[in-house]
Amino acid sequence: MATQPIDQFAKRLHPDTKAAVYDGSKQGHDKRTQVLFDHFPDPDRLRRIAGEIKQHVVENLDTYLPQVEARLQAHGVTVHWAATAEAANAAVLAIMRSRGATRMVKSKTMVSEETGLGPFLEKNGIECVETDLGEFIVQIDHDQPSHIVKPIIHKNRRQIAASFERHGLGAYDDDPQTITRRARQHLRGKYLAADVGLTGANFVSAESGRLVVVTNEGNSRFCLAAPACHIAMVGIEKILPRDRDLGLFLNLLARSGTGQQLTVYTEFISGPRSPGQPDGPEEMHVIFVDNGRTDVLASSCRDILRCIRCGACLNVCPVYRQASGHAYRSVYPGPVGAVLSPLLAGEDFATLADLPRASTLCGACHEVCPVDIPIPDLLLRLRDRAKQEGVPSPGTPPMGVWALLASRPAAWRAALFGGKLINHLPVTLVPVPALRSWAGNHALPEWRGGAFRTWLKDRRTK
Amino acid sequence: MNTDRESILSRVRGALAPLPYRAALPDWEAELVVIRQARGMVDAWTLFAERLRGVNGIPLTAVADLVALLVENGWRHGYCDPALWPNLASAFPATITVETMFDRARVDDYQFGITRASLAIAETGTVVLTDTGTSRRLAALAPWVHVAVVTRDEMVIDVPQAVAALPDDPNIIWCTGPSKTADVEGILIEGVHGPGVQAVLLLD
Numbered sequence: 001m002a003t004q005p006i007d008q009f010a011k012r013l014h015p016d017t018k019a020a021v022y023d024g025s026k027q028g029h030d031k032r033t034q035v036l037f038d039h040f041p042d043p044d045r046l047r048r049i050a051g052e053i054k055q056h057v058v059e060n061l062d063t064y065l066p067q068v069e070a071r072l073q074a075h076g077v078t079v080h081w082a083a084t085a086e087a088a089n090a091a092v093l094a095i096m097r098s099r100g101a102t103r104m105v106k107s108k109t110m111v112s113e114e115t116g117l118g119p120f121l122e123k124n125g126i127e128c129v130e131t132d133l134g135e136f137i138v139q140i141d142h143d144q145p146s147h148i149v150k151p152i153i154h155k156n157r158r159q160i161a162a163s164f165e166r167h168g169l170g171a172y173d174d175d176p177q178t179i180t181r182r183a184r185q186h187l188r189g190k191y192l193a194a195d196v197g198l199t200g201a202n203f204v205s206a207e208s209g210r211l212v213v214v215t216n217e218g219n220s221r222f223c224l225a226a227p228a229c230h231i232a233m234v235g236i237e238k239i240l241p242r243d244r245d246l247g248l249f250l251n252l253l254a255r256s257g258t259g260q261q262l263t264v265y266t267e268f269i270s271g272p273r274s275p276g277q278p279d280g281p282e283e284m285h286v287i288f289v290d291n292g293r294t295d296v297l298a299s300s301c302r303d304i305l306r307c308i309r310c311g312a313c314l315n316v317c318p319v320y321r322q323a324s325g326h327a328y329r330s331v332y333p334g335p336v337g338a339v340l341s342p343l344l345a346g347e348d349f350a351t352l353a354d355l356p357r358a359s360t361l362c363g364a365c366h367e368v369c370p371v372d373i374p375i376p377d378l379l380l381r382l383r384d385r386a387k388q389e390g391v392p393s394p395g396t397p398p399m400g401v402w403a404l405l406a407s408r409p410a411a412w413r414a415a416l417f418g419g420k421l422i423n424h425l426p427v428t429l430v431p432v433p434a435l436r437s438w439a440g441n442h443a444l445p446e447w448r449g450g451a452f453r454t455w456l457k458d459r460r461t462k
Numbered sequence: 463m464n465t466d467r468e469s470i471l472s473r474v475r476g477a478l479a480p481l482p483y484r485a486a487l488p489d490w491e492a493e494l495v496v497i498r499q500a501r502g503m504v505d506a507w508t509l510f511a512e513r514l515r516g517v518n519g520i521p522l523t524a525v526a527d528l529v530a531l532l533v534e535n536g537w538r539h540g541y542c543d544p545a546l547w548p549n550l551a552s553a554f555p556a557t558i559t560v561e562t563m564f565d566r567a568r569v570d571d572y573q574f575g576i577t578r579a580s581l582a583i584a585e586t587g588t589v590v591l592t593d594t595g596t597s598r599r600l601a602a603l604a605p606w607v608h609v610a611v612v613t614r615d616e617m618v619i620d621v622p623q624a625v626a627a628l629p630d631d632p633n634i635i636w637c638t639g640p641s642k643t644a645d646v647e648g649i650l651i652e653g654v655h656g657p658g659v660q661a662v663l664l665l666d
Binding site: 023027040041042045046049052053055056058059060065075082131132134156160176177179180183184187191208210216218219221226236241244246247248250251258262263264266267269272274276277278279280290294302 | 517644
């Protein structure tokens, strides 16, 4: 039988990679569960409230977006809008050119992965350095991240040490401490020489216009301390209504993503540096990016826009653990990716329509989601859409005969009656001796097809 | 760019127009997100010190302890916020060089940086740095050791209180322990881009 693309990928996966992904995701999931239940009597209630807040935001973006824009502008921030990935990249390039800037340091942002910002800037003669350790390693390897929070979950230290050696960062040494120190030293020079620091935003408060960026390594801090210009690329769905909601979401994000109480650095940014401060950006830009989000908003899967990119659904997913992130062939892997990636693909929906089918609908992703997204329901809606659009689905068991019978009452009745013949099959006459002797000692259960219909009919007449 | 603004907003309005009703904004009690270990706590510093140690930070209650820490580890050259230095100078021996001007061109010369924190959050062991209260962003970030100085009246118990106390400031940073990563095989390494040591000095 033909298998699904994701199965084929899982089969080809190197055992080392499979082990690394399994261990990394299991560790993440275990820590999440432990810290949530150790700290809170009812973590499920927090997830449900957070889900309601984000759903409210998603369904009121028409009010919140202009409100956020006004708050930011009042703080001296220049606001840009980009309908597509190309427009977003062009906006970044235009800002850099206007300043005569040629060097960028970049903190981790998923939306810039969507737009392919790094390669685009390099093509246009701008040095763009990833500063998150994992993303930096992805960049020097010309690889793709395979996890939202742990981009190099698929690599082991030996592979990383070899990359560092190739990239001229010292002789081979696979001690994680050495790897980290070398990256620290190398990237420090990049920060201090950079003209622009680019970040994303985990949240934006509509009440105050504060952008919130969290990192463990402190790379976003450096991007906002050394260069003189800050650009933030932000998906239009990143808004929270009130500052106080940050108290809930910061608590959930850190625990769900990495099992931490709080991420090491939480940065609240509302404008260029203050007058007395010698370090940091004198100029700040925010680019709100659509890139397919308004299509998602118009679809029956808009709930996925609640997502805060914590990665908890990846860590718990049995399919992700077997297949790893690259099997999803898009920026967002795992359960969230199986919903979001085909939706964001726009006209190329069909090329990723197999992703929603690569699931047993076990529901673990829904149970761990900090914003309570009903991912299994959304997967079903996307399967339906693929069916309606006539997307071929190799790897699905043939259900044609069943569908034929199930959609025609007369054929169904006839099949039930015909099924009774099974009770009279001469199984003791099979021409294979071993089977014949087995059949002589075993009886098939009696076919009783149609009993439910009889029962229902009786019930209706009563 | 302006046309993108109009097209995005009109697509948003178009997508939402068919909804029969919009999801309401729920309210929630701050108490829900306070960890059980912090509920009913009175002495903020005791809880803070315990939680800070939990994230491998170092709580200090006397300038002499800070000096001992620096001497013990051979950290002999650093930066101090000029506004704080008069309160600390007398406890520092001549073997430790402290500058009150931070030179960006010699960023690697500074082994430690001492700056003001505006607030501390007890339940998480977090110190809050503001842009207006921090003399240099780089001095609190680039040296291997960051020492944040807080006073006893600048402490809150929990995260909701800290959110409520967010000042009007362009750059506020909550620091919870030293900079860290687990990107390489899930192994915890401290001191990636930011400080490898986060100490917090309580000054009364």
